[in-house]
Amino acid sequence: MGLVFVIKDDDAILIVEVFNKTTRTTSKKIIEICKKRLSKYDTDQQE
Numbered sequence: 001m002g003l004v005f006v007i008k009d010d011d012a013i014l015i016v017e018v019f020n021k022t023t024r025t026t027s028k029k030i031i032e033i034c035k036k037r038l039s040k041y042d043t044d045q046q047e
Contacts, residue, residue: 005034014041 003026005016016034 007038009041009045014038 001021003021004018007014
């Protein structure tokens with residue numbers, strides 16, 4: 001089963017991560033990747 005993390009901002013829709021979900025939990029690696037990407041997006045938006 002595939003899973004997509006999507007975030008809606010005022011002027012954008014972000015596809016943060018797409019991956020195959022094979023267990024009930026989301027791996028810490030995927031969560032950290034998403035956090036880093038969202039943090040970078042926030043930083044870029046402030047510039």
